Amino acid sequence: xxxxxxxxxxxxxxxxxxxxxxxxxxxxxxxxxxxxxxxxxxxxxxxxxxxxxxxxxxxxxxxxxxxxxxxxxxxxxxxxxxxxxxxxxxxxxxxxxxxxxxxxxxxxxxxxxxxxxxxxxxxxxxxxxxxxxxxxxxxxxxxxxxxxxxxxxxxxxxxxxxxxxxxxxxxxxxxxxxxxxxxxxxxxxxxxxxxxxxxxxxxxxxxxxxxxxxxxxxxxxxxxxxxxxxxxxxxxxxxxxxxxxxxxxxxxxxxxxxxxxxxxxxxxxxxxxxxxxxxxxxxxxxxxxxxxxxxxxxxxxxxxxxxxxxxxxxxxxxxxxxxxxxxxxxxxxxxxxxxxxxxxxxxxxxxxxxxxxxxxxxxxxxxxxxxxxxxxxxxxxxxxxxxxxxxxxxxxxxxxxx
Numbered sequence: 310x311x312x313x314x315x316x317x318x319x320x321x322x323x324x325x326x327x328x329x330x331x332x333x334x335x336x337x338x339x340x341x342x343x344x345x346x347x348x349x350x351x352x353x354x355x356x357x358x359x360x361x362x363x364x365x366x367x368x369x370x371x372x373x374x375x376x377x378x379x380x381x382x383x384x385x386x387x388x389x390x391x392x393x394x395x396x397x398x399x400x401x402x403x404x405x406x407x408x409x410x411x412x413x414x415x416x417x418x419x420x421x422x423x424x425x426x427x428x429x430x431x432x433x434x435x436x437x438x439x440x441x442x443x444x445x446x447x448x449x450x451x452x453x454x455x456x457x458x459x460x461x462x463x464x465x466x467x468x469x470x471x472x473x474x475x476x477x478x479x480x481x482x483x484x485x486x487x488x489x490x491x492x493x494x495x496x497x498x499x500x501x502x503x504x505x506x507x508x509x510x511x512x513x514x515x516x517x518x519x520x521x522x523x524x525x526x527x528x529x530x531x532x533x534x535x536x537x538x539x540x541x542x543x544x545x546x547x548x549x550x551x552x553x554x555x556x557x558x559x560x561x562x563x564x565x566x567x568x569x570x571x572x573x574x575x576x577x578x579x580x581x582x583x584x585x586x587x588x589x590x591x592x593x594x595x596x597x598x599x600x601x602x603x604x605x606x607x608x609x610x611x612x613x614x615x616x617x618x619x620x621x622x623x624x625x626x627x628x629x630x631x632x633x634x635x636x637x638x639x640x641x642x643x644x645x646x647x648x649x650x651x652x653x654x655x656x657x658x659x660x661x662x663x664x665x666x667x668x669x670x671x672x673x674x675x676x677x678x679x680x681x682x683x684x685x686x687x688x689x690x691x692x693x694x695x696x697x698x699x700x701x702x703x704x705x706x707x708x709x710x711x
Contacts, residue, residue, distance in 0.1 A: 410680045412441035412489060414711035420454045423476060430484045434690055442486040443709060444477055446549060449561055451499030459544045465499045474552035490554040494542050496561035501529035507537040511574045518575060520565050530565045533587040539594065546595045550604040557599050558634055560609035562588045562622035585621040592622065593629045609634040615670045616646050616653060625676035633677040634709060637666050639685035659688045663696040667703065680707035
C-alpha cells in the first residue's frame with residue numbers, strides 16, 4: 310500500500326453566515342438562482358420586491374417571520390418560493406434565526422423493541438433544551454429499522470418484527486419531544502441486490518457495477534439515475550413523513566468514490582460536474598413529497614465526505630432545501646481523513662477535533678442554514694456537550710447530539 314505524505318494544516322478564516330443567515334444575503338443567492346435557471350421572470354415587480362420575496366426557500370421553518378406564497382417557475386415549470394416579510398424593526402443586514410434546532414439522536418440499536426426505545430429516552434441528557442429526537446429509520450448500507458409497508462423496504466428490515474412507526478413516535482411524544490426521521494438515501498448496498506435496476510451498470514455491457522472486487526467485499530450502490538431507486542426512496546419518505554414525524558432528515562446524497570478505472574467503464578455523465586443535478590433533482594422530489602405531508606426536510610452531510618470532495622449535493626441554486634445538518638463523526642475523524650494528496654489529522658479532545666473539522670469545511674456551507682451534529686460512540690456525553698458549546702461560541706446554535 311502506498312502511503313500518502315501528510316498535508317499541512319488548513320484553516321479557513323473567511324467570515325461565514327451561520328444558522329439564521331442574513332435575509333439580504335439569501336435574497337441575492339436565491340435571486341441569482343432564479344436568473345440562471347429560470348430566466349428573468351420579474352417583469353412588473355419593483356426593484357425592492359425581489360429582495361424580500363426570495364429570502365427563504367420552500368420548506369424552511371419560519372418561526373421568526375411571516376410569509377405569503379409567490380409562485381416562480383423554473384425551466385421545467387415547477388417550484389414555488391415562499392415570499393417573506395421581515396418582522397417590524399428587524400435590520401435586513403442582521404441575522405434572523407428562522408428556527409433554532411436542538412436535537413438528540415437515537416441509535417439504530419435503540420429501535421429493537423419498545424423496551425430499548427424507552428431506555429434510550431430515559432438516557433437523554435436533561436437541562437439541554439432538547440426539543441427534537443432524531444430516529445434512524447433507514448441507515449447507511451440500506452437496513453430498515455421500522456415495520457414498513459413499502460415492498461423493498463419490507464425485505465430490507467433489520468429484523469422481521471420491527472416496531473411500527475406509531476410505536477416509535479408515540480413514546481417520543483409522550484416523553485415531551487418531537488420525532489424526526491433520518492433516512493439514508495443513496496448509500497444503499499441492499500436495494501441493488503434485491504433489484505439490479507437500482508444500481509450502477511457498465512456502459513458497454515449493462516453489467517452491475519460493484520465498488521471493489523467481489524472477493525474483497527465489493528458491493529453495489531444505489532444510483533440516483535435509476536427510476537427504481539427514486540421511487541423506492543420516495544415511497545419511504547412518503548410513508549414516514551405522513552406518520553407524525555415533524556421533520557425528515559435525508560442523508561447520504563453521495564456518489565461512490567469512483568476510481569479512474571471505474572469511470573472508464575461507467576456512463577460518462579458520472580465523470581461530469583453535471584452529475585450533481587441527479588442528486589439535487591432527487592432531493593427536490595423528496596422535499597415535495599415531504600412537504601405535501603405537512604413535514605419539513607433537512608439534508609445531512611458528512612464532514613469527512615466534504616473533506617474528501619463529495620460535495621455534489623451542495624448546490625444552493627438548484628436545491629429547494631435550505632437547511633443542512635453537518636455530521637462531525639468524532640470516531641471517524643480520530644483515525645484521520647485521507648484524500649488523494651493529503652492526510653488530515655485530528656488530535657486532542659473531542660472539542661478540539663470538532664473545532665478543527667468545522668474550520669476545514671464550513672466554507673462549503675456558507676449558502677445554507679446549518680445545524681452541527683456531533684456523533685461518535687467513544688466520546689461521553691459531557692465531551693459532546695463541551696463540543697456543542699464550542700460550536701455555539703462560533704455562531705452555530707443549532708445542534709444534534711449523538
